[in-house]
Amino acid sequence: MRIVSLSYPVSAEIAKEAAEPKVAAIGQFDGLHQGHASVLTTAINIARENGVPAALITFYPHPKDVIGKGNYEGYLTPQPDKQRLLEEMGIDILYIVEFNKEFSQISPDTFVEEMLFPLNLQTAVVGFDFRFGHKGAGDAAELQKLGDGKMSVVTVPPFLVDGEKVGSSAIRIALKTGKLSDANRWFGRNYHIRGSVIHGEKRGRKIGFPTANLELTDPYVVPALGVYAVRARMDHQDNWIPGVMNVGVKPTFHEGITKPIFEVHLFDYDGDLYNQFMTVDLVQYIRKEHKFESVQELVEWIQRDADEARKILNASESKF
Numbered sequence: 360m361r362i363v364s365l366s367y368p369v370s371a372e373i374a375k376e377a378a379e380p381k382v383a384a385i386g387q388f389d390g391l392h393q394g395h396a397s398v399l400t401t402a403i404n405i406a407r408e409n410g411v412p413a414a415l416i417t418f419y420p421h422p423k424d425v426i427g428k429g430n431y432e433g434y435l436t437p438q439p440d441k442q443r444l445l446e447e448m449g450i451d452i453l454y455i456v457e458f459n460k461e462f463s464q465i466s467p468d469t470f471v472e473e474m475l476f477p478l479n480l481q482t483a484v485v486g487f488d489f490r491f492g493h494k495g496a497g498d499a500a501e502l503q504k505l506g507d508g509k510m511s512v513v514t515v516p517p518f519l520v521d522g523e524k525v526g527s528s529a530i531r532i533a534l535k536t537g538k539l540s541d542a543n544r545w546f547g548r549n550y551h552i553r554g555s556v557i558h559g560e561k562r563g564r565k566i567g568f569p570t571a572n573l574e575l576t577d578p579y580v581v582p583a584l585g586v587y588a589v590r591a592r593m594d595h596q597d598n599w600i601p602g603v604m605n606v607g608v609k610p611t612f613h614e615g616i617t618k619p620i621f622e623v624h625l626f627d628y629d630g631d632l633y634n635q636f637m638t639v640d641l642v643q644y645i646r647k648e649h650k651f652e653s654v655q656e657l658v659e660w661i662q663r664d665a666d667e668a669r670k671i672l673n674a675s676e677s678k679f
């Protein structure tokens with residue numbers, strides 16, 4: 360997959376390089392959920408039928424991050440994950456348009472004239488609720504009109520699960536409210552995070568549950584605080600190791616921690632993981648984090664969590 364960073368207006372150099380006709384999906388595509396997959400598969404199929412490359416035109420940072428004055432709560436698929444998944448899906452060219460204040464002000468016709476035409480789109484593929492231009496003034500019908508016969512527009516109907524449109528906003532809410540099973544069903548895979556193993560407070564081993572403390576590699580959406588059945592895979596290794604993860608602020612020991620800590624206890628594993636990178640697949644949400652009266656009580660609960668996680672992971676589709 361070729362990755363091209365763009366900013367508005369498109370430079371003559373990029374326009375020259377982009378001269379070949381192509382089919383492109385357009386949109387944010389954070390999460391690459393099943394609704395996004397339906398749009399991308401449509402674009403890829405049309406591209407293959409016509410013997411031209413399949414592209415995605417997407418925006419970074421997330422518009423809400425720019426317009427929302429920095430209070431955006433993270434990405435479902437930060438850039439490295441998004442690039443890997445798009446490559447696996449079969450996208451040939453990824454255009455990443457720098458989303459900034461100036462770009463957020465441009466009108467639908469300027470977007471088409473000064474961004475899409477220079478990229479020579481034969482066909483633009485968008486979802487049924489696609490909006491573009493300043494304040495989302497344009498929609499798919501407007502895009503078709505502005506395409507002016509030079510660019511055709513294919514609109515993909517809603518991809519539904521249980522009668523509801525699958526969308527990134529709903530997935531974010533589900534993750535943050537402990538409805539991981541909904542989020543995973545809408546993704547069509549398990550939500551995952553990735554981090555490097557850093558030093559924690561070193562209490563875990565003493566209480567019988569050593570944990571790998573993770574520093575996230577990217578600004579992921581933080582799921583609901585609490586305990587999860589997980590599978591973890593170290594970078595450059597193929598096997599998934601079952602475990603249990605706490606996302607929390609350790610209220611039993613601390614008051615006033617505000618940044619959630621990600622801690623993974625891997626089952627039947629006894630290696631040194633410091634400084635290694637780990638991808639953690641969140642399989643099921645087990646419970647909320649509690650403030651326990653004693654360390655003894657906490658340990659009993661962690662034991663129960665571990666037993667439950669083993670059962671969940673044994674019953675779920677095997678990945679190892």
Ligand SMILES: Cc1cc2nc3c(=O)[nH]c(=O)nc-3n(C[C@H](O)[C@H](O)[C@H](O)COP(=O)(O)O)c2cc1C
Nearest residue numbers: 559560561562563603605609610611624648649664
């Ligand atoms: C499965 C699991 C569940 C946990 N649940 C809680 C909890 O409900 N409340 C809490 O204060 N800490 C909880 N913790 C965090 C422990 O307090 C933490 O792992 C322990 O203090 C060791 O941390 P350290 O190695 O960074 O010192 C949990 C940890 C694990 C692995």
Ligand SMILES: Nc1ncnc2c1ncn2[C@@H]1O[C@H](COP(=O)(O)OP(=O)(O)OP(=O)(O)O)[C@@H](O)[C@H]1O
Nearest residue numbers: 386387388394485486488489517518525526527528
């Ligand atoms: N369930 C879906 N079915 C069909 N098209 C979709 C679906 N979800 C998103 N799309 C389309 O994919 C493109 C990218 O959408 P966008 O990234 O805004 O996602 P979204 O998941 O709809 O986000 P949000 O939930 O915040 O509205 C748009 O063209 C949109 O119309």
